[in-house]
Amino acid sequence: MFGIYKKIIFTIFITTFSLIFERSYSQNNPSEFIVVLDAGHGGHDSGNTGNGFLEKKIALQTSIQIGNYIKNNSNIKVIYTRSKDRFVKLSERASIANRSDADLFISIHCDAFTSPKVYGAGTFVLGLHRNEDNLRIAQKENSVIFLEENYRSNYEGFDPNNPESVISLVLMQETYLEQSIEAANTIQKSFVKNLARKDRTVKQAGFQVLRETYMPSVLVELGFLTNKKEGAYLNSKAGQKEMSETIAKGIINYRNKLFSSVFIEKKRLTEFEQTQKIEIKNNKKYSDIVFKIQLLATSKSKSIRKSNFKNLNNISKSKEGKIYKYYYGSVKTYNEAKKLKNKAKKLGFKDSFIVAFKNEKKINISRVIDNNN
Ligand SMILES: [Zn+2]
The missing domain is CATH 3.30.70.1070 (Sporulation related repeat)
Structure with missing residues (x-):
């Protein structure tokens, strides 16, 4: 007994x-990190055509190269919303990311402006645009909705031309805002550090494509096609190699930082629970x-x-x-x-x-x- x-x-x-x-x-196996690369525009939507350069083509070529670099240099899984020249609805781009339960969504675009002097790369997260310029960029990227059939029913009366419509976006993305900003900052820093690009800093604006994703999401404007020198750079092999490697490095850094912060936080919480x-x-x-x-x-x-x-x-x-x-x-x-x-x-x-x-x-x-x- x-x-x-x-x-x-x-x-x-x-x-x-x-x-x-x-x-x-085991719960956050780095091999399970999934990034969705979204080349803007495509098919009958060319995007902007400043100086005769095609935004849809530059966005696609750069996205494919970002994916290749990531696959060759990390165990991150890469998914593309399009890998050839075809039209994909904005809502479908978000759905692809949501269905794959991705950890990060990166949309790639090129900017355009009335003045050919303006240049520089910028990264954006969804939010209320703080100024006219951010509203302009969001309207430009959102306007492709008009090229979709049934856009009225797909986007619940969302009108890309109406500033109120953009402002009244329900910020589904708010949950991920902190992480989105962190990802955007990492990419933006990578531009400035590796390429000495003009720093247009991370901004918030009402992008429809970022609105419907359930994960940290960032939109990158590679630069201005309306600026001759920058357009030629982004359209060139060398330019695309530099830009894609820089963005890919930013994504890998973001993943590494995220996993180390999750690890530290877990340890801290476990210690707290012991008390x-x-x-x-x-x-x-x-x-x-x-x-x-x-x-x-x-x-x-x-x-x-x-x-x-x-x-x-x-x-x-x-x-x-x-x-x-x-x-x-x-x-x-x-x-x-x-x-x-x-x-x-x-x-x-x-x-x-x-x-x-x-x-x-x-x-x-x-x-x-x-x-x-
Ligand atoms: Zn675009």
């Missing part, structure tokens, strides 16, 4: 650095404690619908720092939680574990006392 209670100690929180790293790595410790009895019902199963912790925000979680019901989500955590179930006893955890593991959520919340705050279970007999 070993006493009335058999005591089993579960160390359910990870305490060693190596294990934290393993979890972080409040309580003992839990296996079968006791607590009035103020609920148990949930943490399925995933990732930098990606996704909808909590069943189909995203192997048909598991009762999924909840919380945001901690830059990390989204997804939980399954909400039960009153540790025993019930164990059953849910086993179910989740069987379905493939191998890293899932039980988390306890007291008054909606996460607490650390120091040990579980088996009081079955």
Whole structure:
């Protein structure tokens, strides 16, 4: 006899650095980072044709080369919205990115202006344009909607020519704004550092193509075709090689920074969770404690619908720092939680574990006392 209670100690929180790293790595495997490259315009939409240069052609050639560089120099997965000269609706471009559950969306364009003197590369994220110039660029890129059939029903009365229409955009992208700005900054810095390009800095404007994506999204204006020298540069082999390598390096840097910040944040949060410790009895019902199963912790925000979680019901989500955590179930006893955890593991959520919340705050279970007999 070993006493009335058999005591089993579960160390359910990870305490060693190596294990934290393993979890972080498996849930955010760098090979799973997906970038969608969106060459603007195409087909019967040439984009701007300053000095006889074709925006659609330069955007496509540059996008393909960005993708090639990324594939040759990293394990990032590349998806194109178009890889040849064809017309793709703005809404379809966003859908391609959403369907592939991408981590980053980059739309590539060339700018044009009435004065041939204006030049320089610029990067944009979705937001309310701060000035006339940003509104002008957004209107220019959005106006391709008129080339689409059914644009009225596809874009809910959105009128690219009406400034109010742009201003009243519901900022679906707001969730990703911080990360979008970070990605845009990394690319913009890459331009300035590697190519000594004129720094037109990161700006916000109401781009329709960035409005419907569910991930950090950036629009790059490579430069002005209406400026003879810049147009010729962007149209040249050497220019496209330089620009594409620079953007590709920016994307790879962004991915690396993101993964290291997710890793640091995870470690910090795990340390925080260690500070409040309580003992839990296996079968006791607590009035103020609920148990949930943490399925995933990732930098990606996704909808909590069943189909995203192997048909598991009762999924909840919380945001901690830059990390989204997804939980399954909400039960009153540790025993019930164990059953849910086993179910989740069987379905493939191998890293899932039980988390306890007291008054909606996460607490650390120091040990579980088996009081079955
Ligand atoms: Zn364009």
